[in-house]
Amino acid sequence: MDNEVRLGIIGLGNMGNYYARSILEGEVPGLQLRAVCDMDESRVASFEKEGVTPFTGTDELLKSGAVDAVQIATPHYFHTTLGIAALEAGLHVLVDKPISVHKADCERLIAAHTNKDLVFAGMFNLRTDPHFLKLKSLIESGEFGRINRVQWTVTDWFRSDIYYVSGGWRATWKGEGGGVLINQCPHQLDLWQWLFGMPTEIYAQCDLGRFHEIEVEDAVTALMRYEDGMTGVFISTTGEAPGVNRLEIATERGLVLYENNLIRWRRNETESSAFCKESTQGFAKPDSWEVEIPIEGNGEQHIGVFKNFVAAIRGEANLLYPAQEGVGSVELANLILFSGIKKQPVSLPLDSAEYEILLNKLISESTFEKKVVETKVETDMSASFQK
Numbered sequence: 485m486d487n488e489v490r491l492g493i494i495g496l497g498n499m500g501n502y503y504a505r506s507i508l509e510g511e512v513p514g515l516q517l518r519a520v521c522d523m524d525e526s527r528v529a530s531f532e533k534e535g536v537t538p539f540t541g542t543d544e545l546l547k548s549g550a551v552d553a554v555q556i557a558t559p560h561y562f563h564t565t566l567g568i569a570a571l572e573a574g575l576h577v578l579v580d581k582p583i584s585v586h587k588a589d590c591e592r593l594i595a596a597h598t599n600k601d602l603v604f605a606g607m608f609n610l611r612t613d614p615h616f617l618k619l620k621s622l623i624e625s626g627e628f629g630r631i632n633r634v635q636w637t638v639t640d641w642f643r644s645d646i647y648y649v650s651g652g653w654r655a656t657w658k659g660e661g662g663g664v665l666i667n668q669c670p671h672q673l674d675l676w677q678w679l680f681g682m683p684t685e686i687y688a689q690c691d692l693g694r695f696h697e698i699e700v701e702d703a704v705t706a707l708m709r710y711e712d713g714m715t716g717v718f719i720s721t722t723g724e725a726p727g728v729n730r731l732e733i734a735t736e737r738g739l740v741l742y743e744n745n746l747i748r749w750r751r752n753e754t755e756s757s758a759f760c761k762e763s764t765q766g767f768a769k770p771d772s773w774e775v776e777i778p779i780e781g782n783g784e785q786h787i788g789v790f791k792n793f794v795a796a797i798r799g800e801a802n803l804l805y806p807a808q809e810g811v812g813s814v815e816l817a818n819l820i821l822f823s824g825i826k827k828q829p830v831s832l833p834l835d836s837a838e839y840e841i842l843l844n845k846l847i848s849e850s851t852f853e854k855k856v857v858e859t860k861v862e863t864d865m866s867a868s869f870q871k
């Protein structure tokens with residue numbers, strides 16, 4: 485078909501390789517893998533025999549005319565620089581999460597999207613999961629009533645030490661710009677702001693290298709306050725096994741729990757605040773009953789994002805995952821770390837210049853000696869994905 489979208493993937497590590505294989509297997513109709521690019525030649529060479537042009541220089545790829553679009557799956561700092569270069573080269577861009585390491589870089593990247601004919605998307609794959617789509621529609625329809633409190637404990641991001649030494653960029657201020665907040669949590673922090681909006685204040689504890697020999701944070705607990713009084717607690721780590729992924733939403737209409745691929749709702753017959761005012765008994769509670777919200781599967785995840793990217797480029801669908809929306813999760817991650825390092829509450833919005841200064845200071849003052857062990861690209865990424 486002549487409206488096939490020609491894609492180049494930049495960064496052929498674990499993720500880029502997974503995307504490349506999926507596309508070559510025809511999982512995204514209308515998308516052809518035409519080029520791959522990695523500074524490590526050994527990672528791209530094998531693609532040539534599959535009719536995919538290998539590049540070791542990003543400039544060459546971006547100027548080659550071989551592709552209409554690129555997907556960027558490099559270490560995080562390059563999401564900004566390569567994203568800007570690709571947009572300036574007139575290419576559609578799908579950038580992996582986080583869209584940038586810090587808010588100032590997000591602003592630079594987003595500002596480069598001046599040609600609105602170019603589709604600029606972010607890899608927000610958990611937004612395709614029907615559990616979160618259902619929660620969003622129930623929150624927005626007012627079914628739960630006002631939300632009073634949210635707690636998300638997402639500690640099933642366990643990573644062993646070999647993971648951290650498998651790439652020179654990982655878990656360093658200079659190479660990655662943070663730890664669990666900027667690598668694993670962008671998924672949940674994106675969903676958090678997508679479902680509940682942004683808080684007005686954050687107070688956090690962040691432990692640097694508590695479970696691993698790394699210089700960045702691997703355990704965080706953040707308290708959030710919202711304008712309407714809602715409070716939030718966000719907890720994450722890469723050091724706890726088996727860990728838990730439990731989202732608890734306390735609403736006027738009862739308690740909503742997402743865990744183990746189930747949404748359960750202990751539904752109040754009357755809104756708790758109305759019952760509170762009207763009840764004549766001091767120890768009574770509203771009647772409530774258990775509702776299980778039936779949901780199948782986990783959605784199309786990364787492939788779903790690619791499919792929508794292609795449809796948006798062809799003008800067949802609205803873009804569901806605009807990259808611009810990725811700034812929310814980056815701002816939350818930055819604020820949690822900022823508060824944790826300053827050991828004091830921080831207010832929104834984040835002063836992006838001030839945070840960039842802090843990060844640059846962490847980079848320049850680092851004395852951490854990073855160990856690196858040569859490892860193979862992971863061929864099965866499924867264990868690393870959140871379900």
Ligand SMILES: NC(=O)c1ccc[n+]([C@@H]2O[C@H](COP(=O)([O-])OP(=O)(O)OC[C@H]3O[C@@H](n4cnc5c(N)ncnc54)[C@H](O)[C@@H]3O)[C@@H](O)[C@H]2O)c1
Binds near residue numbers: 494499527562667
């Ligand atoms: N969406 C998801 O579910 C998901 C899951 C895991 C990782 N990721 C993201 O994917 C990205 C890559 O992670 P990974 O685990 O694949 O890392 P990786 O270290 O396995 O791979 C990164 C690759 O990028 C290459 N590279 C580095 N700088 C480059 C440059 N300037 N130009 C071209 N190639 C360059 C490296 O040689 C390496 O092959 C990260 O941003 C990460 O956050 C997303």
